[in-house]
Amino acid sequence: MIDVRNLTKRYGDRTAVDGLSFTVSPGQVTGFLGPNGAGKSTTMRLMLDLDRPTAGEVRIEGVRYRRLPDPLRRVGAMFEAGGVHRGRTAYHHLLWLAQSNKIPRERVREVLDLVGLDRVAGKRAGVLSLGMGRRLGIAAALLGDPPVLLFDEPINGLDPEGILWIRNLLRGFAAEGRTVLVSSHVMSEMALTADHLIVIGRGRLLADTGMREFIEANAASYVHVRAAEPGRMRDVLAAAGIEVRSGPDGALEAHGVEAAKVGELAAASGLAVHEIGTRSASLEEAFMRLTGDAVEHRTGGPR
Numbered sequence: 001m002i003d004v005r006n007l008t009k010r011y012g013d014r015t016a017v018d019g020l021s022f023t024v025s026p027g028q029v030t031g032f033l034g035p036n037g038a039g040k041s042t043t044m045r046l047m048l049d050l051d052r053p054t055a056g057e058v059r060i061e062g063v064r065y066r067r068l069p070d071p072l073r074r075v076g077a078m079f080e081a082g083g084v085h086r087g088r089t090a091y092h093h094l095l096w097l098a099q100s101n102k103i104p105r106e107r108v109r110e111v112l113d114l115v116g117l118d119r120v121a122g123k124r125a126g127v128l129s130l131g132m133g134r135r136l137g138i139a140a141a142l143l144g145d146p147p148v149l150l151f152d153e154p155i156n157g158l159d160p161e162g163i164l165w166i167r168n169l170l171r172g173f174a175a176e177g178r179t180v181l182v183s184s185h186v187m188s189e190m191a192l193t194a195d196h197l198i199v200i201g202r203g204r205l206l207a208d209t210g211m212r213e214f215i216e217a218n219a220a221s222y223v224h225v226r227a228a229e230p231g232r233m234r235d236v237l238a239a240a241g242i243e244v245r246s247g248p249d250g251a252l253e254a255h256g257v258e259a260a261k262v263g264e265l266a267a268a269s270g271l272a273v274h275e276i277g278t279r280s281a282s283l284e285e286a287f288m289r290l291t292g293d294a295v296e297h298r299t300g301g302p303r
Ligand SMILES: Nc1ncnc2c1ncn2[C@@H]1O[C@H](COP(=O)(O)OP(=O)(O)OP(=O)(O)O)[C@@H](O)[C@H]1O
Pocket: 011, 014, 015, 016, 034, 035, 036, 037, 038, 039, 040, 041, 042, 043
């Protein structure tokens, strides 16, 4: 479990993290979302004591990171800027980490197998592809078999196979009962990976809720209907007081109404319907709606 309490971080007069409190629970994947500059990476760095908070604190399994005995056995982290010595082989990078953390050398082979790098273990880290480098970062995070795992933008730049692999890996870790926190800007992927969401904007907490609840609360689903005579269909729906918008390819989107009601209105007016169904709102829509005001404006006037 990760417990963030009243966390604040200022850089000069810029407040990157602003009185943030939330808990990340074990047994599920928690997505950490926010627009660029929201403070996600700063928060994750503070979790690992890579930076000093201006106020507040983070406890991992009840303890400040710097007070954790054997930290690699308690928390594994993969941040984008990997901290890998490019001239070292993948194997020696992991061996060096294992030895400096009193982890048996057999574990190095185990994690290399686990992330599918066993065959390139002798290659220098600097020549690994982006996907392999990411796997090496994950191998390092797993060395101590920790119950808490942090991933900052793990799928950035990966191909579809790599993305699917990470998704299954993270879901597998959560199913084993670990605490998994992952940040990403790829909403479609986050929707498939995370069970719970922490959303921040300008350093403040905007939402701490289950995936489904988040989408339902922040974006509406609607009835998608394709009719032989879209103009008449629109008039019938509008006459019944239903809000109708134009969808792609002549389809209509009826809001605030059940699909059954739309079907009944069409039948009562003798209108042929070619396609009808309820379309769920997406995480992306919900995210955009919630964070619209919290987007960092990089150009223009004062914030
Ligand atoms: N070392 C630093 N010195 C000064 N300002 C910083 C520093 N690190 C972060 N910031 C500022 O703090 C704010 C939060 O940055 P942070 O990188 O944590 O956001 P983020 O949510 O991870 O963004 P992104 O999605 O773009 O990675 C930004 O305005 C950033 O410019």
